[in-house]
Amino acid sequence: MVENKKIWLASPHMSDEGYEQEYVKEAFDTNWIAPLGPNVNGFEKELAAKVDIENAAALISGSAAIHLALKLAGVERNDIVFCPTLTFSATANPIMYQSAKPVFIDSDYKTWNMDPGALEEAFKKYPNVKAVLVVHLYGLSADMDKIMQICNRYNVPVIEDAAESLGTKYKGKYTGTFGKYGIYSFNGNKIITTSGGGMLVSNDEEKIKKARFWATQSRDKARHYQHSELGFNYRMSNIVAGIGRGQLKVLGRRIEKKKYIFEFYKKELGNLKGLKMMPVNEWDSPNYWLSCLTIESKDIKPINIMEALEKENIESRPVWKPMHMQPFFKKYDYVGSDVSEKLFENGLCLPSDTKMTNEDLGRIVNIIKSLWE
Ligand SMILES: *Cc1c(COP(=O)(O)O)cnc(C)c1O
Numbered sequence: 001m002v003e004n005k006k007i008w009l010a011s012p013h014m015s016d017e018g019y020e021q022e023y024v025k026e027a028f029d030t031n032w033i034a035p036l037g038p039n040v041n042g043f044e045k046e047l048a049a050k051v052d053i054e055n056a057a058a059l060i061s062g063s064a065a066i067h068l069a070l071k072l073a074g075v076e077r078n079d080i081v082f083c084p085t086l087t088f089s090a091t092a093n094p095i096m097y098q099s100a101k102p103v104f105i106d107s108d109y110k111t112w113n114m115d116p117g118a119l120e121e122a123f124k125k126y127p128n129v130k131a132v133l134v135v136h137l138y139g140l141s142a143d144m145d146k147i148m149q150i151c152n153r154y155n156v157p158v159i160e161d162a163a164e165s166l167g168t169k170y171k172g173k174y175t176g177t178f179g180k181y182g183i184y185s186f187n188g189n190k191i192i193t194t195s196g197g198g199m200l201v202s203n204d205e206e207k208i209k210k211a212r213f214w215a216t217q218s219r220d221k222a223r224h225y226q227h228s229e230l231g232f233n234y235r236m237s238n239i240v241a242g243i244g245r246g247q248l249k250v251l252g253r254r255i256e257k258k259k260y261i262f263e264f265y266k267k268e269l270g271n272l273k274g275l276k277m278m279p280v281n282e283w284d285s286p287n288y289w290l291s292c293l294t295i296e297s298k299d300i301k302p303i304n305i306m307e308a309l310e311k312e313n314i315e316s317r318p319v320w321k322p323m324h325m326q327p328f329f330k331k332y333d334y335v336g337s338d339v340s341e342k343l344f345e346n347g348l349c350l351p352s353d354t355k356m357t358n359e360d361l362g363r364i365v366n367i368i369k370s371l372w373e
Helices: 019-029 038-051 062-072 089-097 116-125 144-154 205-215 238-248 251-269 302-311 339-346 358-370
Strands: 055-059 080-084 101-105 131-135 158-161 181-185 198-202 275-277 291-295 347-350
Touching (some): 038 198, 038 238, 055 062, 062 198, 080 089, 089 101, 116 144, 198 205, 251 275, 251 358, 339 347
Parallel strands (some): 080 101, 080 131
Antiparallel strands (some): 275 291
């Protein structure tokens, strides 16, 4: 029997034009196979221009960017940081790198992201919080007007984890540019990828300079190696940045295709009993990184869909398991009700690979529809 063609959740998709290879070749030709270099500077400038922000620092990962953002926000041992519970652990881990304490915040059904009501409650309980991490899951923006209003009232810096939402706009403004700091990720399954990498952005030039300094081992200006601060080896390489420059050129095209995939699922599956596509709000212009849904049905659970797809060599996965339910994080406080738990229980991420054909999409929706027959 011939194996069915594998369909991925989201896999790297290089440009047809070979832009990435041109930038990488240039790095080879000039022997700039090192951290720093013209591609790093170029990638920083081009990404900053794309999302309309002043400064960017290219780093080895989105996680490293979150870590440095927390440091820049002054987060130290035992400080409290608010963090959405419904996210990938990479959002919360850097809080632990700083030996700080996360307090997890519930989602709302309207956005799947941080619930402003729960955030307000958390501020009442922890008025001395040091920083607030906000995530834009699956390319859907959090309700930034409300969140920024609350955080500004308490005068606490916001760090936006826009790892999954590069290119998403909230009321016409790019996610990652509302808070004091924003971060993006170019990991293998993100909307554009460099195989691995991240970016820290801010309108505060001094802070970004400081991040670059820490990211290159905190070398003081001296002929010998001199260090007055703890350093990190977090800087992106010139090869990796070359891939990023090429990928940035096709971001618009990737968003278009991701939107097409979402609309296809919505049209074909949106009327199945108990099935609801993820919420796209009137103010939201998402990048549709992953097409997700929830099912509320006695007979059909997300696991049934996952198993049916898996049999046909098609990858799908559950919605993130909330941090307050994770063995590693469960001793930390949690503010909210059961929304994130319900989203985890009923949620599913469908294959959202931009290389899928209409035939692939047809196969997927037919498998899913057959469960309702
Ligand atoms: C991917 C991801 C990250 C981490 O990015 P890396 O580049 O893999 O370190 C952080 N937060 C969220 C929500 C992510 O999806």
